Amino acid sequence: MPEISRFLGIIIFMYFDEHNPPHFHVKYNEYKAVVEIQSLNILAGHLPGKVRGLVEEWAELHQKELLEMWNTKDFHKVKPLV
Template identity: 75%
Template structure:
């Protein structure tokens, strides 16, 4: 699973040939979740509220890029939240 960003102990990744809706995976310590790229809802798993807020902030900044990567499967690193 390609890691596309890492910040503050949070790892963001996407799988190749994944099912719809477009989403990414979040890992933080023992927590795991999948988040819909378009509405940032958690579709599976759970993460702490503070982590979710940071991931939402990051994803809002990179929404178009995330959707493009989902569609093209051309994964690359995305700038972390600073």
């Protein structure tokens, strides 16, 4: 499970052989969620409102890159939200 970004206590990662739709996983303290890349909707789990907003902001900035990583399985670090 490659960690692709970490910021403000939020950890974002993807698994190598995952099912569709394209998504990433988020962990923040005791919270976990699965976020669809294209819609940025939470598919499973829960995040506090402020954290969800930060994750959405980050994902919007890197949406194309995230989809490319999903499709190629060429995972790399993505700039954190600053």
